[in-house]
Amino acid sequence: MNPIAMTYIEGPVVEEEVRFTLVELCQACSAEEEHVLAWVFEGVLEPAGSSPQDWRFSGESLRRARLALRLSQDLEINPPGVALALDLLDEIAALRARLQRAGVR
């Protein structure tokens, strides 16, 4: 009698193995193309490639794009504001990591 084999779903690690085209990124974070274009313009996202059709976004872009979308929708922030907010949040995260490494609770 064969035991029932469990199938565990696998998937690639986005930050290491996945790159997105513009259309794919819009789909993945449910954002309109015009928003993603605005964020690229502001430097929030930095795809490789010379034109929107050629753009390839790193896997890390998924997290940034979703965060940008939440901030812009929930707090009604414009793209330059979103860019500043993301930079500041990155800095806060880096500072928190330093405190954590030093054992400060």
Place this chain on the structure above:
Amino acid sequence: MKFKDYYEILGLTRSATQDEVKHAYRKLARKYHPDVSKDPDAEARFKELGEAYAVLKDPEKRAAYDQIGSQWKAGQDFQPPPGWDTGFEFSGGDFGAGPGGEHSDFFEALFGHHFGTGQRGHMRAQGQDHHAKVQIDLLDAYRGAQRSIALRMPELDAEGRVALQERKLDVSIPKGIRAGQHLRLTGQGAPGLGGGAAGDLYLEIVFKPDPKFRADGRDVYANLPLAPWEAALGAAVMAPTPEGPVRLTIPPGSVAGRQLRLKGRGIPGTPPGDLYVVLTIALPPADSEAAREAYRAMAEAFDFNPRQALEE
């Protein structure tokens, strides 16, 4: 259900102008937005704020809410009186789930039945991608793991209303995964429409808080308390690692805060992370005559003024 006082939630009086409603919401939304606030209640409060704002910013809904609201206090048991909203006309949109994804029972009771009809027609479209967070142990990142996870996803039901569906999924967690990374599970998102492909599910990995270890990327940090003589004279001690204790040589003359690196004992990868042991000095308590004697002898043995620099 309990009555929700939307004015109280936004810190407003009932005579607040529409401008005041907007300003109050914006200020509180900035404060409690889950991406900005570390408050454990932030997400719940933010949802509540969004709901209050959705009702009070819309003159139609606000008028309807004011009609009942004046007789109840927040937290009281509440049922909407039958026909309470006759004479009010709610124009189409803006009943979609707010930023939080779903509404409270209270909101549903008052406004829920006015939902739009949801998606219909013969469109063929790819299903939406979904996102969820999953908590794993640090050791799961070291070894890989297979986990059964429960997800609650907001879905549109047949009437186009947003409801939370419970789902169980058996997922393979790869070795070497780091906190904040996502796994893409193809086809596990929302079903497609009209025969279109299902969307994908993105799982964000979060580590459960661990009393001994903290992860920073692939590097892992652990505090190691030492006795004063171990730090001063050096010692061989057992240091904790997520895969079990290892023998560590403490160099003589170590001070509090010194970090010793165990190369390659962090989260696996190319290259693997390192484990940093952060030394702390623990003072033995002076809780017996023998202990106090030992401390007095120590005071005699050293010519030591730790406040030298302050006195110059």
